[in-house]
Amino acid sequence: MDKPSGRRATMALGSLDEALKAAVKVQAADPNRFVLQQYICSHCGSKQTMRSKNEFFTEGICSECEETTDIEKAGCNFALLIVDGKAGLAMDDEFLKPDAKS
Ligand SMILES: [Zn+2]
Numbered sequence: 001m002d003k004p005s006g007r008r009a010t011m012a013l014g015s016l017d018e019a020l021k022a023a024v025k026v027q028a029a030d031p032n033r034f035v036l037q038q039y040i041c042s043h044c045g046s047k048q049t050m051r052s053k054n055e056f057f058t059e060g061i062c063s064e065c066e067e068t069t070d071i072e073k074a075g076c077n078f079a080l081l082i083v084d085g086k087a088g089l090a091m092d093d094e095f096l097k098p099d100a101k102s
Contacts, residue, residue: 012077013075013077014076027080035053035054035080037052037071037077037078038050038077039074039075041062042073043062044067
């Protein structure tokens with residue numbers, strides 16, 4: 001897979017399908033967890049985080065340059081949001097490792 005030519009953001013990207021499957025698995029493990037889809041804008045290279053919890057999209061409009069990225073082509077990842085009082089946003093690049101299990 002070609003890496004987007006991101007100038008500012010770095011993030012491991014998987015295919016939309018891979019990311020979605022991994023996100024479902026991670027989220028299902030605990031009801032206090034939510035996932036937020038993330039991708040890297042293929043126009044300006046900034047990392048974008050979707051605002052809808054547990055929803056994945058095939059394209060996204062960049063909040064910085066307002067261009068549309070085809071996420072199915074560009075790939076994506078997700079952030080894990082834990083809302084148990086100690087809210088945190090943890091990037092999850094683990095699923096891209098071939099031996100990652102959760
Ligand atoms: Zn952009």
